[in-house]
Amino acid sequence: MKKIEAIIQPFKLDEVKEALKGIGIDGMTISEVRGHGRQKGHKEVYRGQEYNVDLLPKVKLEMVVPSSRSEEVLKALTAAARTGKIGDGKIFVYDVAEAIRIRNDDRGESAL
């Protein structure tokens, strides 16, 4: 099993969700996050005051998928989240040791 963690542009969320649904991935955790990488902040002046937006709004998606499906998910995810510009985000993939469904104690891939 792999855990896929993707930091994407907020406006790409619906598209990414649709793409994942299209390949049968429904379960995911989504959080509203802020951060920056190469896409540096941004400055707006309003009423004579500078508003520095150093931390840009992003959306974080987390999901655990069977290892055999990981490549397919990554492909769908990158295709849907890409605009080609700086700030599109990043994806991290981790190995997962175990998954447990709390309700009935299912283990491994059947708990996904």
Place this chain on the structure above:
Amino acid sequence: MENRPSSDGLASIRRDFLASGDAATALAERNAQVDRLVLEAATTLLLPAAPTGLAVLAVGGYGRRQLFPYSDVDLLLLFESEDLAVASKDAIAVFLRYLWDSSMRVSHSVRTPAECTEVHDRNIELNISLLDQRYLTGDRALYAGLAEKLPRFIHGNRGPLVRNLAQLARARHAKYAGTFYHLEPNVKETPGGLRDHQLVCWLDQLHGAQEGPSEELEAAFRFLGRLRCYLHCQSGRDNNALSFEAQDGIAELWREGDAAQWMRQYYRHARVVYRAAIRALDASEAQFSSLFAQFRDWRSRVSNADFAVHRERVHFRAPQRLDVEPELALSLFEFVARHGFRLSLEAEQRIESRIAALRAYFAEPRPLWPALNQILSLPHAPLAVRAMHETGVLAAIFPEMERIECLVIRDFYHRYTVDEHTLVTMQNLWKLPNGYRDLLAEVKQPSVVMFALLFHDVGKGVPGEGPVDASVRLAQGAMVRVQMPWPDRETALFLIRKHLELSQVMQSRDLFDPQTIRDVAHQMETVERLKALTLVTYADISAVNPEVMTPWRAEQLWQLYLAVYNELTRELETERIEAIPAGPPERIAFLEGFPTRYLRTHTEQEIDEHMALEEKSRIKKAAVDIRKLESAWQLTLVAADRPFLFASVAGTLSSFGMNILKAEAFANRRGLVLDTFTFEDPSRTLELNPTEADRLRATTERVLAGKTDVRELLRNRPKPVLPSRKARIPATVSFDSEASRTATLVEIVAEDRPGLLYDLASAISSDGGNIEVVLIDTQAHKAIDVFYVTAEGKKLGPEKQQVLAAALRKAAGA
């Protein structure tokens, strides 16, 4: 003890209820069943350990014989002494274990009579549960002793008991956002649920009320009781959540038709209970708080000729006048909106009894907008609108609202019915966080934003038509009926039509892409509309449910607002009217070169008037018009551009003691300047002396023609009184040379004072700067001035900026 009937007995109660729907029988059977079991267990397992000095009491819901099938069974083990209780520890354990093993969820407490007659601030539930105590078995004399003391204890401690009970209830209401219009309510805990019904009964009991609850309230109790019984029987546990699935189940089982339609019955009953609970709470709290009483008496002084305030509630002074003067109802709600009092029961009933006549009266097109405008602009507007909704007056004026009354639209994120969501949007508009709150202060007519919120979702109640289109259509009819003036109508329609626009952009467009911002700016057209729509968006999103407007999302919306605001201010200079579609040549010549903002912010009639002014200006080189607006004055001038022109007019107005609120200066391609100054006349000079307006006009024209020196006029100007140093707004001056292709944008935010604009504009002009475009706004004591400045036809270089910044800071008093 062979028979352990509880689980089997429950199964039969469950089966019978689901077949018959008879909750009274189900409750009676369950109570009898539990009584039998407890008596039996107590007799054999508990009482032998303490044959005297122990009584078993049923308390809480079980005590009042309202034990729902899977509710907890509350028992009080009353021991005459703590020692006896300690000695009986083992027997108590065996007794409770037996009940638990019989699938009964027991919630017990062990107390002495003395503990039962003390106020427990930390365990309010114990005191409250004793209001419903009932003897089951054991030492009758011990119980009799307590039963004798209890009424005295309750009477003597009514104050703290009521306070504690009210505190619990208020906290519970707050948890559910103080509304019963939840899409998936909890039939016990949600406002208007069974707990509130019980609250009314307890408060009545504490006050020693003689008459029982009203028939309406009892009908609501029966309705809710039956629902709760269903939820317990259906899920086989203490489940009180009326989920969408449960709603479907009930509609099908009881052949109620459409679940959403059936839910309207629920809301009607919940409304009866909630209103009774709120009334009982208010009355009780008021009675037991002396500080509150003093405040209340002080507040009652706001009473006037039409309405009296008594115990925080508004009463009609002459209720019968409502029969002949239907608009008295509007005055009543204006009173509510102004002072923040709720209606008295009598006032509510009076209005409700006259609702048919009010409907007939308001159905005719009438000039109601001035009154509505007033109600919707006052600080307690949301309270007034809610009261209008509850009494039916809102639907009498706007029958369109009936389409969304108690309307359930199932949606994962939405928590409330459509009408409640609408009322919450309006509440949200008046409790905005910083930043957004400033926007509301800057919006010219909050009433138009409120109106747009009132109608934004009305179209959801129209099947088969796009909800937004339907809302627009229904709002149009309503606005014509109440005779709202045209510009306000246009703004309201824009807000309704676009109410989803900004949230859609936030969701699907890159907010850091300049193209996104240009597109949004293009749709907004003016800064004024952008501000209003940002407010509508904030209020709408945060009314979906209390958690939806996360700080992250609020920041996104603010970011979008900022970027579009800056884009629109930039456009002032860059977007000029170039191609005029068609029209007479003089009109084309007049408009060419003005910022596009000019067309967006002026009506055809105003453009005609400006052209007439231009005509006049040809003879005298300048023409000035002064007129009274609703709450201020406006000076418009047309003249050929020349250095110091803007500064001299600002100076002339100051020399007359006028306070400039807003100003705009635009130049067209032919070098003709059109300046508009909105100003206030603090000493009402113009109003009281009609000739003064003529003198101001003539003086301005002379100043424009160079015949009078504005410095002479200003020589005798009184020195302005500045606020204390602490209250002052520090002046900031910022330059932006990127914003426009040809000019430098200078933005000054400073403490407003008479003559400030003259000083700033003079500082720019003295420095050789030419003012191309100006947009001035004031907000309480703060002036926000944007100038587009050039020097010798070019942008300002860094050195020039430095010199000018120093001069402007000095002028602004920094």
